[in-house]
Amino acid sequence: MEYEEAKKLIVEQLTKKLKTKSKFYFNDLSKILEMKPREAKKIVNKLVEEKVLEYWSSGSTSMYGMPGTGKQAAAEHEEKE
Amino acid sequence: MAKHATPLLDQLESGPWPSFVSDLKQEAANRAKNPNNVEFQVAQDCVEDLLGILELSFKHGMTHWKHGGIVGVFGYGGGVIGRYCDQPEKFPGVAHFHTMRVAQPGGKYYTTEFLKKLCDLWEFRGSGVTNMHGSTGDIIFIGTSTPQLEEIFYELTHTFNQDLGGSGSNLRTPADCIGSSRCEYSCYDTQAICYDLTQEYQDELHRPAFPYKFKFKFDGCPNCCVASIARADISFVGNWKDDIKIDQEAVAGYIGGEFPANAGDHNGRDWGKFDIEKEVIGLCPTQCMWMDSGKLKIDNKECTRCMHCINVMPRALHIGDDRGCSMLVGAKAPILDGAQMGSLLVPFIKVEEPYDEIKEVIEGIWDWWMEEGKNRERLGELIKRQGFQKLLEATNIKPMAQHVQEPRHNPYIFWKEDEVDGGWDRDINAFRKDHLR
Incomplete structure (x- = not known):
């Protein structure tokens, strides 16, 4: 899958799920991309680099989300809702 | 105030x-x-x-x-x-x-x-x-x-030439003991491999794509000062293949009181005269040591590397010369649901640059865990859920006696359905023709 196509797919799918959740495990992303984890990682890394996705971490677990989405971002004054 | x-x-x-x-x-x-x-x-x-x-x-x-x-x-x-x-x-x-x-x-x-x-x-x-x-x-x-x-x-x-460590669903900062830099028990250069793997797996350390945390820890010898066996998803514990080296003169020195036991440790009080039978031979977990005409003998094939005798008489006993490490997998020490010790995957492997054989094992494990592991599932939990046999397949390691926790528990542990004629299903009527109820 080309990068642009993958980017569109991720944004589309994550936006669709925004009503119920704003943070996603890496596994969720590789399932959306229908790729093996190592292949998916290359694309996900690039999406983070381009700020299409951002990391969220509890300290023990990491998740991915789109910048500015979710309660956490608002609570942290990263972006007002 | x-x-x-x-x-x-x-x-x-x-x-x-x-x-x-x-x-x-x-x-x-x-x-x-x-x-x-x-x-x-x-x-x-x-x-x-x-x-x-x-x-x-x-x-x-x-x-x-x-x-x-x-x-x-x-x-x-x-x-x-x-x-x-x-x-x-x-x-x-x-x-x-x-x-x-x-x-x-x-x-x-x-x-x-x-x-x-x-x-x-x-x-x-x-x-x-x-x-x-x-x-x-x-x-x-x-x-x-x-x-x-x-x-x-x-x-x-x-300015400091120092990096951030790992957190989240990443490879965590690999940890090691001082190794052969200062410790005579060290069976390999812990710092060299720790540094090499840290450099090699920068992407895994800084960009999270694992189901959960993943830890490497390196212990130079089975004393396990880093406690890798209790905490690391892959622990590297120094080990040797040949015999423990014995200096019989030094053994006599310990018996005669010339050298303090435990290198002088615990000397805060008088423990009495050193008694090799009571303090060393009698405490050997596999009872593989004995005295013969004033000489210490060890049946090395029975030794489980508990390190007790070497710790008590470091001047007399020394690790063997054919050195490497054992790799154990799946330990975790969570607060809530109980600790799990590592299981032995590779009994002995040489630890030599560029560590290709070791990296092959690591990457096989990661491929399996990344694909099969549930979110927030440690490697040890995946091994328990899918079985050690699946891990052996993923790492391409042949089953061996050291992998068996207890013999005769399940004789079919190494058989897969497609390796058995007719698979797991059988025609009961055909069976009954030759075997009456």
């Missing part, structure tokens, strides 16, 4: 042990006094507020820290742990109080100059509160604000 009254915390100082509360109060007083005229980049009274919020948590019986956050340095998905409190108005100094993990140097060797500079940096750009070392081994900086993160990262990487 302290900013917040802390009667509950004060009680913690009354015990016989050093108290972190006293340390925090000391740092709070130091920041208030500021003898070095530091231009603090985060609130000067943040440590006071830290004590205040902890007191409140004790009073309420619940935490006032929120769960995680989206801070980090650009391009890194680990090393910074977002911490925000839910009482920012009462405790503005800790409204944002992020943790940073700094990779510890190999064997935790550093100069006092390096330590002082680290502390200066943290006093300037953070709370001044540190944790040396966290359970992963990292140098932990506790408490700074979001704008300081990139500044600290730049200083660390450019």
Whole structure:
């Protein structure tokens, strides 16, 4: 899958799920991309680099989300809702 | 006068042990006094507020820290742990109080100059509160604000030549013992492989794509000072294949009282004359040692590398010459649901640059775990869920006696359905023709 196509797919799918959740495990992303984890990682890394996705971490677990989405971002004054 | 009254915390100082509360109060007083005229980049009274919020948590019986956050340095998905409190108005100094993990140097060797500079940096750009070392081994900086993160990262990487450590669903900062740099028991150069794998797996360390945390720990010998066998997803424990080397003259020296047992350790009281039968031979877990005409004998094939005899008589006994390590997998030490020790996967492997054989095992494990592991499932849990046999297939390692926990438990453990004629199904009527009920 080309990068642009993958980017569109991720944004589309994550936006669709925004009503119920704003943070996603890496596994969720590789399932959306229908790729093996190592292949998916290359694309996900690039999406983070381009700020299409951002990391969220509890300290023990990491998740991915789109910048500015979710309660956490608002609570942290990263972006007002 | 302290900013917040802390009667509950004060009680913690009354015990016989050093108290972190006293340390925090000391740092709070130091920041208030500021003898070095530091231009603090985060609130000067943040440590006071830290004590205040902890007191409140004790009073309420619940935490006032929120769960995680989206801070980090650009391009890194680990090393910074977002911490925000839910009482920012009462405790503005800790409204944002992020943790940073700094990779510890190999064997935790550093100069006092390096330590002082680290502390200066943290006093300037953070709370001044540190944790040396966290359970992963990292140098932990506790408490700074979001704008300081990139500044600290730049200083660390450019001035200190030091990187951030791992956190989240990453490879965590690999940890090692001092190894052959100072320890005669070390069966391989722990620092060399720890450094090599840290460099090799930078992407895994900084960009999270694992189901959960993953830890490497390197112990130079089976004394396991790093406790890798109890904590690491892959532990590397130094081992040898040939015989324990015996210096019979030195054995006689220990028996005659010429050398103190345990290299003089535990000598705070008089334990009486050294008794090799009672203190060494009788304590051997596999009873593979005996005295024969004044000479110590060891049946090496029965030795399980408990290290007791070597620890008691280090001048007389020495690790063998054919050295390498054993790889164990799947340990974890969680707070809530009980610890799990590592299971032996590779009984012996040479530890030689460029460590290709070892990397092959690691990558086989990762491929399997990344694909099959559930979210927040450690390798040890996946092994339990799918079976050790699946791990052997993933790593392309042939089953061997050392993998069997107990014999005759399940004789079909190594058979797969497609290897058996007719699979697991059978025609009961055909069977009954030859075997009456």
